[in-house]
Amino acid sequence: MTTTHKVIIGSSENLQEIQDRSIHLIVTSPPYFNAPFDYIDLYESYEQYLEVLSTVAKESFRVLADGRIFALNIDDMLINGEKFPITADATKIFQEAGFRYRDRLIWKKPDGYVRISRRSGVLLQNPYPMYFYPDNLLESIIIFQKGKFNYKSIDQTVRNLSKIDLNEFNKNKWYLTLWEMTNVLPNSELEKGIAAFPYELPYRIISLFSYKGETVLDPFAGSGTTLLAARRLERNSIGYEINAELISVIKEKLGFGINRDLFSNDDKFTIIDNH
Numbered sequence: 597m598t599t600t601h602k603v604i605i606g607s608s609e610n611l612q613e614i615q616d617r618s619i620h621l622i623v624t625s626p627p628y629f630n631a632p633f634d635y636i637d638l639y640e641s642y643e644q645y646l647e648v649l650s651t652v653a654k655e656s657f658r659v660l661a662d663g664r665i666f667a668l669n670i671d672d673m674l675i676n677g678e679k680f681p682i683t684a685d686a687t688k689i690f691q692e693a694g695f696r697y698r699d700r701l702i703w704k705k706p707d708g709y710v711r712i713s714r715r716s717g718v719l720l721q722n723p724y725p726m727y728f729y730p731d732n733l734l735e736s737i738i739i740f741q742k743g744k745f746n747y748k749s750i751d752q753t754v755r756n757l758s759k760i761d762l763n764e765f766n767k768n769k770w771y772l773t774l775w776e777m778t779n780v781l782p783n784s785e786l787e788k789g790i791a792a793f794p795y796e797l798p799y800r801i802i803s804l805f806s807y808k809g810e811t812v813l814d815p816f817a818g819s820g821t822t823l824l825a826a827r828r829l830e831r832n833s834i835g836y837e838i839n840a841e842l843i844s845v846i847k848e849k850l851g852f853g854i855n856r857d858l859f860s861n862d863d864k865f866t867i868i869d870n871h
């Protein structure tokens with residue numbers, strides 16, 4: 597199946613290039629408010645950050661087809677000892693934009709992975725009550741839905757083509773609300789400095805919530821992991837990314853760069869630069 601992939605350089609606060617109800621699935625991971633390492637001081641205030649999420653949620657609701665899913669990978673953020681309740685606030689914001697809050701999956705990283713210095717070390721230095729600061733290995737994937745899905749609206753051939761591999765589903769425990777997935781290392785070659793999520797994340801979401809030939813949107817595309825999973829799974833994709841410097845990374849990741857021969861060359865790749 598030939599697919600098309602489009603990257604729009606600009607802010608996803610305005611999805612003007614996309615028509616109402618033309619997207620079948622949205623998968624994304626927005627910047628985590630002023631995250632240490634990745635997004636220090638990106639937003640002036642927490643309120644401004646929530647405002648951006650709210651605008652993107654409303655635009656996403658407009659472009660999503662009826663019954664379809666928005667999967668939001670996000671988590672609370674610890675900055676200078678204060679935890680910002682992003683997961684709860686984002687859930688409220690998406691509900692206010694019209695979405696149904698359907699599920700919350702927890703992504704667990706391998707036990708050895710702690711990016712910020714080990715907070716738990718405080719207790720090792722001071723083995724007394726009140727010195728407990730746990731190391732965080734978790735992120736959320738919140739599943740929102742726009743109304744109810746009409747299962748009869750999908751052609752039988754497309755249903756068969758998009759069938760989920762039950763061996764993989766059972767073996768990797770997709771059926772649980774706890775998804776154990778290895779994270780992308782911060783210094784990996786293509787994703788350096790991008791806070792990319794692992795390929796497995798959009799791969800599972802796209803397999804579970806869209807059919808072949810449909811269109812997947814990532815409003816915060818980063819290195820283009822969602823677009824790559826969409827291409828491999830024979831879905832079309834659109835990604836918004838505010839940072840024009842990532843064009844070459846996305847191109848390379850999707851197999852439209854120097855190493856072009858990764859997939860069938862009939863697939864189309866376009867860039868719209870609104871920057």
Ligand SMILES: C[S@@+](CC[C@H](N)C(=O)[O-])C[C@H]1O[C@@H](n2cnc3c(N)ncnc32)[C@H](O)[C@@H]1O
Pocket residue numbers: 606607608609624625626627628648787790791792793794815816817818819820821822836837838839
């Ligand atoms: C957490 S990263 C996404 C990483 C992506 N999931 C991946 O696997 O590479 C968030 C991305 O959103 C971009 N971004 C921030 N604000 C944006 C906006 N308003 N519109 C579009 N992109 C934005 C950032 O430049 C960053 O690349």
